[in-house]
Amino acid sequence: MALEMRTSCERCEKHLEMDQAAFICSYECTFCPTCTNEMEGICPNCGGELVSRPKRIKTIR
Template sequence: MALEMKKNCLRCETLLKNHLYAYICVHECTFCPDCTKELKNICPNCGGELVRRPRRPERKIV
């Protein structure tokens, strides 16, 4: 099962495609870089660590 690539920060609703990086916890709660910094890299929902979400490739590699 692949990651659900959420499009908005769960805290401030910022559109994440405008950011180079998004941050997620093990439950895929998703936050923008600014909110992640304010939260000190701790998910407010589960208490887990927020880490940089991997990016999908721009195009499919053959």
């Protein structure tokens, strides 16, 4: 099962490229590094830990 790679921060709506730093919880809520830091690494939706989202390299198909 692949992660849903969301393209914007759920808090500030900043656009996030697939190869940019972003943070997710186990429910795939997605936040930019600035918001993650301000929320002390805790998801406001589920209370879970926010961890670094893997970067996806753009591929040609």
